[in-house]
Amino acid sequence: MLFLLQFEATPSLAMRLPPLDISTDQSALLAFKTYITNFNTNRILVSNWTTTTPSSVCDWVGITCGKLHRRVVGLNLPNMGLIGTIPPHLGNLSFLAQLNIDNNSFYGDLPKELANLRRLQLIDLGLNNFGGPIPPWLGAFQKLQYVYLNNNNFTGSIPQVFGNLQSLKALNMQFNKFIGSIPRCIFNVSSLEGLVLTGNSLSGNLPADMCNHLPNLQILDLSSNELGGEIPSGLHGCSQLQTLSLSVNQFTGPIPNGIGNLTLLCDLYLGYNNLEGGIPNEFVNLVNLNILSLRSAGLTGLLPDFLFNMSSLQGIDITENNFSGSLPRNIGPQCSALVVIQIARNQLTGGIPFDIGNCTSIQVIDLSENNLTEYGWEGLLSTRCDVYSFGIMLMEIFTRKKPTDEMFNEGLSLKSWVSESLANNVIQAIDSSLVRQEEGHVTVKVKCVSSIYELALNCSAESPEERINMKDVLVLLKKTRLEFLANISC
Template sequence: MTARNLNSDQFALLEFKDRIAGPQNVLANNWTASTSVCNWIGVSCGILHKRVIALNLTSMNLRGTIPPHLGTIPEALVNISNLEILNLGFNQLSGQVPSSIFKISSFKIIDLSSNSLSGTLPNDMCQHLPKLEGLYLSWNELSGQIPEEIGNLLDLELLNLKAIKGLTGQIPTLTFNISSLKTINLSNNSLSGNLPPITNVPKLETLLLWGNKLSGNIPNSISNASMLKNLDLGDNLFSGPIPKMLASLKHLEVLLIHDNNLITGSATDHEWNFLSSLTNCKNLRKISVSGNPLSGVLPTYIGNLSKSLQYFYASYCELQGNIPMEIGSFGYVYKGRLSDGMEVAIKVFNFQTEGAFRSFDIECDALRNIVHRNIVKVITCCSSVDFKALVLDYMSNGNLEKWLHSKNCFLDIKQRVDIMIDVAVAIEHLHNGYPTPIIHCDIKPSNILLDEDMVAHVGDFGIAKLLGEGEVMKQTMTLATIGYMAPEFGLTGIVSIKCDVYSYGIILIETFTKKKPTDNFFAEEVTIRHWMESSLPKGAIEIADVDLLRREDEYFVVKANCISSIMELALNCSAELPEERKDMKDVVVELKKIKQRLLNNIEHV
């Protein structure tokens, strides 16, 4: 009986193999009738019954080919009756998702994410998947609505329907009545209507609904999701006051409610009461309320927010008054004017912050004698017993983060290439322009400043490290910014010039994709680099900032080739192992070649 069952599994998988293709022919060479199906790549069998229970073919570049029926998910898979896990994510599969896949009652995990699959979610799917724990269908081309009966998936822990685009209608009310749910990601779709009451999700830790058309108030019932850590309701049509009930989310780490129509209190009450309530959230590290009509004055109790807070975004609001002195880690930055009329930036250091004196000394030593076109110039240092400040060149166009992620800002492809060349030249100068190499350690878009001519300058050496003569590496307990930090830096505190190269590679990816490494889409197992590595083979149109590259563009092919070349370079800069990363000298040379090809090809099109 077992042999016959195993043979039926083998037959089904061989039929599946015949309908897909991969660049390395891994399945063609490994999946053969002469070897046991349980020894095939990507196949797992049960210990007792020896039936196939899991199929994991993620990130193998499986794709559709001519004739048209190839590259689809074949009906054959439904014949493996004991299959518990189906993982075909991060491939290039196309065609309809067979509705019969949603009728395999043994399924616990279905992962078809990051393909080009079409079709709809069957209305009766929830009746046939009693054991389903994870449904991953993000980054596909499905259409229709989320089945109303989704609340019947009583064991569901993770629901990821992000970036399907064609997903419309309202969020079913029963979604928030699945007590086992830990993660809900319905981001970047076209869902509308109000957010349903949140009734019974005691284990929910992540709720991501950004980039839809959801409206109405943020319900006070949000407080029922008491274990929530990540909440992203940004880029919707929510209105009304920001609820004080957010204070009940004591485990909250990320709160993103930017780009809505939210207000602080009422039409006449402009107090930021919700902000004072957030002082109960001791683990908060990121808040974004940008792009809302929030008026009034930032309260002084903003300084009472979580000590772990790393990001506070409130741009494009309607704020008035002064910036509270309570804001700042190592210091606050002011705009000033010298007696000769020269505009400057003045960074005043915060003595209440542990490490402020050390940060000041480091910044002075690292910057005082550095003169370079692409590095923020220190005009002078001010120091007394109770006051320390740096006077810096003022950069009138703000920072790269603003230009990449603000609604009213846009950089064309040439501007982005020029900025990244400027940054590469600056880093190369720090690494090779002095007897003692300087490691910045915290290169990120907010530390890349743009002057009136859009020339980029690297600044903020608050945690810069100097490598002594003969030293290859230095160990430090100071942490850089999460997401841009090299793996070896985050794990061990060991730094080298290769840490800056890694950060630069991540910024290259962000600059041309408009995706941040800290976006909720990226978790430990799928970093922005892993996403780029698996997505780049699909073509630049799949990964580029949608405002930067469109199929109807006059120079589409030229721009796509340029972006692909830059992303290849970014992957070489952000390799996991330091010794595999490029040197910044080579990066500068390669980027300048890419720019020249771009300009030459545009001229000849």
């Protein structure tokens, strides 16, 4: 009885604390606003986040409240041009589940009071100027699923406590200043779907069994670091991988055959390493591969023909290796998806397939600095190829169209269109900006372009033997120029 009387007569500690309701959230948000030192051109928070308006906190820009308890559960202010620091008051948003201030100019360290945000599921601080080490309390958020700390100035090592985030799906900490090795415990987070640590100074080897506990991993990007050792042979255990990038590191040894079992893989980047051997034959199983980049990877061996038979492949870059052998003779039928072929600076020999010109989807092709001495398989010098390319380029300039334009299909090509137009109505194949009526001399201009088209068709004749010599091309171009100038002056 005496205890109860004393308790009733003494104000409780709970009565002295501010009530934990929406007013607590409002105070925290207004404090956050005062820590913003510059709103740049976006001043919507100045007028919107205020107690003078009749609207509720839940109606403020970037704020989301829960339907039941009406507390702030989301603070989303990406791309707002805000400059400032994070106040400790933000830790009072005890119901906060999403914190997204991506792509602003916040700076400084993360206050320790944010450790109170135990309901966080998403934290996105990317593209800001935060610095200092990653606070260890971040590993205590058991509900955390998405962590984006990319493009900041965080330093130190990656905390071991990240291994405690057993609900984590995405971890993106690219382009910071992290050092040391990748904690082994991260590879034990079985819920992980994306791990992106590009552009740091991470070192050490990857665990051979790193994929034993990552059944859901779809994106693994560890490029532009200082990682070494051999590429883990157990990578095939990450059976859901769609993107694998280990480029710009110090990996050695062969490409694991098991990568060929990653049948969902779309993008593979292994360039700029110190690898050995060639491309595994198992790569033929990569039926969904879109991009294969092995530039300056240190590889040797024969260039496998199957690369040009992969119907999904859009880009091949194996520049600056030591591949030998020749290009497959019939490349045309299999190249429907290819947009980029870069095989420069290798040891290839033989001929350039004549039907490579039928690969209408190709926009970039670089076969330079090899030992390819033929165009087609007729045994003629590569200068014939240069003349052919020059002729196509002339047509592109004066038609203002590319061989890949949509109009060229079902047997109609840029060259055949120019040829038919030259015989029937050449003006339809001339860029309209070159023959404006108001500028005059239309007939003279049409005659000049017609001469250039005739030259271009002679350059790009189907048979290399029928193509004009490049010296004669120069003579004819000079002659066409003089005739044009003479007619214009008349």
